[in-house]
Amino acid sequence: MTDSAPLTSAVPVPWRRRISPRPGLARVRDSWVAVAQIVVAATGGFLVAYYLLGHETPLLAATVSISSLGLARDARPRRVLETVLGMLTGILVSELLRLAFGSGAWQLGATLAVTMLLARFLMPSPQFAVAAAIQAAIAMVLPVGPLPFMRLADGAIGGVLAVAVTALLPRNPMxxxxxxxxxxxxxxxxxxxxxxxxxxxxxxxxxxxxxxxxxxxxxxxxxxxxxxxxxxxxxxxxxxxxxxxxxxxxxxxxxxxxxxxxxxxxxxxxxxxxxxxxxxxxxxxxxxxxxxxxxxxxxxxxxxxxxxxxxxxxxxxxxxxxxxxxxxxxxxxxxxxxxxxxxxxxxxxxxxxxxxxxxxxxxxxxxx
Known part of the structure; x- marks a missing residue:
C-alpha cells in the first residue's frame, strides 16, 4: 500500500449492488460442486431404495442426502456423518413410537419431544437435534410402509451415499x-x-x-x-x-x-x-x-x-x-x-x- 492511499474507500451504490449479477454468479460458482453432490446423492439414494429395495415412496433416501450435505462450504466427512446419524436417530425414534402408539397429532408432538431430548443428550450440536427432529416429523407423517423400519432403511441409504460423495465427488476445498x-x-x-x-x-x-x-x-x-x-x-x-x-x-x-x-x-x-x-x-x-x-x-x-x-x-x-x-x-x-x-x-x-x-x-x- 502506498503512502498516498486515501483515508476512506469508496462505498458501492446500494441500487447498483441490488441489480448487479456478480454476487449471484459468485454464489453459483462457489456452489455448483455442492449442488452436484446433492443431486448425485439424493437421486442415487432414491434409485437404490426404489429399484433395489422396492420401496414405493423412498422420500427419506433423498431428504437425508440433501439435508446432510447442504450448501455450506464446510463439508467435512465427520460433519456430514454426524448430521446423518442425527437424522437416523430421529427416524428410528419415529418408527418405534409409531409402532407402539400409531400416528396422529399427539404422537407427532411426543415424537418431536423425545427425539430432540435424546439428540441433545447424545450430541452437543444444536444442528444434530434439529436434523433429528425434522426427519422424525417426516417419518411420522409419511404413510406406513408394508414393512416396519422401511423408512429407516431409506434414510440409511441416503446417508451412506451422502458420505460417499464427499470422498468420490469432493467439493473443491483447496x-x-x-x-x-x-x-x-x-x-x-x-x-x-x-x-x-x-x-x-x-x-x-x-x-x-x-x-x-x-x-x-x-x-x-x-x-x-x-x-x-x-x-x-x-x-x-x-x-x-x-x-x-x-x-x-x-x-x-x-x-x-x-x-x-x-x-x-x-x-x-x-x-x-x-x-x-x-x-x-x-x-x-x-x-x-x-x-x-x-x-x-x-x-x-x-x-x-x-x-x-x-x-x-x-x-x-x-x-x-x-x-x-x-x-x-x-x-x-x-x-x-x-x-x-x-x-x-x-x-x-x-x-x-x-x-x-x-x-x-x-x-x-x-x-x-
Whole structure:
C-alpha cells in the first residue's frame, strides 16, 4: 500500500449492488460442486431404495442426502456423518413410537419431544437435534410402509451415499481455503498500511483507523482456519485429493502463524495509535513496519507459488536482524522504543509463516 492511499474507500451504490449479477454468479460458482453432490446423492439414494429395495415412496433416501450435505462450504466427512446419524436417530425414534402408539397429532408432538431430548443428550450440536427432529416429523407423517423400519432403511441409504460423495465427488476445498487465505492477507496488508501512514505522517486518525482494521482481521483468521480444517478432512478421505495433503499442511503452518501475526499487529497498532497522539512523524518505525508489510505480501504469494517462500524468508531475515530498538533509535523516548520492540514478535511470526524454524526465527532477532 502506498503512502498516498486515501483515508476512506469508496462505498458501492446500494441500487447498483441490488441489480448487479456478480454476487449471484459468485454464489453459483462457489456452489455448483455442492449442488452436484446433492443431486448425485439424493437421486442415487432414491434409485437404490426404489429399484433395489422396492420401496414405493423412498422420500427419506433423498431428504437425508440433501439435508446432510447442504450448501455450506464446510463439508467435512465427520460433519456430514454426524448430521446423518442425527437424522437416523430421529427416524428410528419415529418408527418405534409409531409402532407402539400409531400416528396422529399427539404422537407427532411426543415424537418431536423425545427425539430432540435424546439428540441433545447424545450430541452437543444444536444442528444434530434439529436434523433429528425434522426427519422424525417426516417419518411420522409419511404413510406406513408394508414393512416396519422401511423408512429407516431409506434414510440409511441416503446417508451412506451422502458420505460417499464427499470422498468420490469432493467439493473443491483447496480453492475455498486459498481464497480465505488471500482475504486474510489482504486485510492484514490494509491494516498494516494504514498504521504505516499514521506513523509516517504523525496522523492519529489514520493510526486509529489502522487499529480498527487490525481488530477486524480476526474474523478472517477464523474463516481460514475453518476452511483449512474442512479441506484437510476431505483430502484425508478422498483419493482424488490426497496428493494435496502436503500443500495443505504448509498452508496450515502459514495460517497458524498469521493468526499470531495478526494478534501482534494489533499490539503494534495500539502502540502506534497512542504514540501518534502527539502528531510527531516516526519514519523509522513506519519504514520498519512497511518492510514487514511488504514481506507479508510475499508470504501471501507463496500460497500459490512455493518458490516465493525463500524470497519472503530472506526479506524477513534482513529486517529481523536489524530489529534492535536502541540501535535503530539511539536516544529515542521509551514509548518509541517500545513501539519498535513490539514489531519483533510480529517479525518472528512472519518468519515462521515463511518456513523458518521457530528457534532459528527467534535467534535471528538481536538480543536486547
Amino acid at each position: 480453492s475455498a481455503e486459498v481464497r480465505d487465505g488471500r482475504a486474510l492477507f489482504a486485510a492484514f496488508d490494509a491494516a498494516a498500511g494504514r498504521v504505516v501512514q499514521g506513523l509516517r505522517r504523525g496522523d492519529a486518525i489514520r493510526a486509529d483507523r489502522g487499529l480498527e482494521k487490525a481488530r477486524d482481521v480476526q474474523g478472517l483468521v477464523d474463516a481460514w482456519s475453518a476452511s483449512l480444517e474442512s479441506a484437510q478432512a476431505v483430502s484425508a478421505l478422498s483419493p482424488f485429493l490426497r496428493s494435496r495433503r502436503i500443500e495443505l499442511q504448509r498452508h496450515a503452518r502459514v495460517q497458524r502463524n498469521m493468526d499470531l501475526a495478526s494478534r501482534n499487529l494489533r499490539v503494534v497498532a495500539r502502540r502506534a495509535a497512542y504514540a501518534s497522539r502527539d502528531g510527531e512523524q516516526r519514519p523509522v518505525a513506519a519504514d520498519t513496519l512497511a518492510g514487514l508489510q511488504r514481506a507479508a505480501v510475499l508470504v501471501a504469494e507463496s500460497l500459490d507459488d512455493i518458490a516465493t517462500e525463500p524470497v519472503a524468508r530472506e526479506t524477513l531475515l534482513a529486517i529481523a536482524r536489524r530489529l534492535d530498538p536502541a540501535a535503530m533509535l539511539p536516544g529515542a523516548p521509551q514509548g518509541e522504543l517500545a513501539l519498535v520492540a513490539a514489531m519483533r514478535p510480529l517479525a518472528v511470526d512472519l518468519l515462521i509463516a515463511s518456513g523458518v524454524p521457530r528457534d532459528e526465527a527467534w535467534a535471528s532477532i538481536p538480543r536486547v
